[in-house]
């Protein structure tokens with residue numbers, strides 16, 4: 001096989017794999033503080049729990065990285081948690097930010113933490129839904145997790161309010177995710 005053919009195959013393979021994942025910003029990419037938390041015991045995760053941060057939205061890489069640092073500081077310094085609570089956060093810049101990531105148990109929805117991926121969209125979505133970039137990135141992140149066996153292919157998706165007494169992920173966004181694939185109305 002010629003080198004050019006090998007390169008073509010490698011390129012196609014990479015494209016197929018990456019097509020299922022959004023643009024991902026790892027912890028170093030947003031300036032996370034280091035933290036150690038337990039491995040997620042139930043993998044692939046059978047549940048996906050959707051959140052909003054109930055804070056300020058962001059649509060640039062710099063603003064979203066700043067929001068991630070703010071959320072982590074709040075969770076660690078005010079709540080006394082080991083790390084940012086969410087497994088992943090998504091910004092209206094269309095990027096997915098690694099929180100505890102695929103492999104570590106989150107602190108986001110009691111009763112579901114050991115069996116779910118907690119994904120938040122950065123912002124407050126009571127009266128409006130996240131923009132198209134954030135919605136696409138969130139759904140792409142879930143597909144990415146399924147493709148890589150971090151999330152069960154038969155997963156169920158819920159909003160945080162279905163697990164705890166909270167308005168999260170906001171009325172507007174909750175109504176939106178009720179139309180998403182694998183939404184479970186009666187968890």
Ligand SMILES: [Zn+2]
Nearest residue numbers: 051052160168
């Ligand atoms: Zn929440």
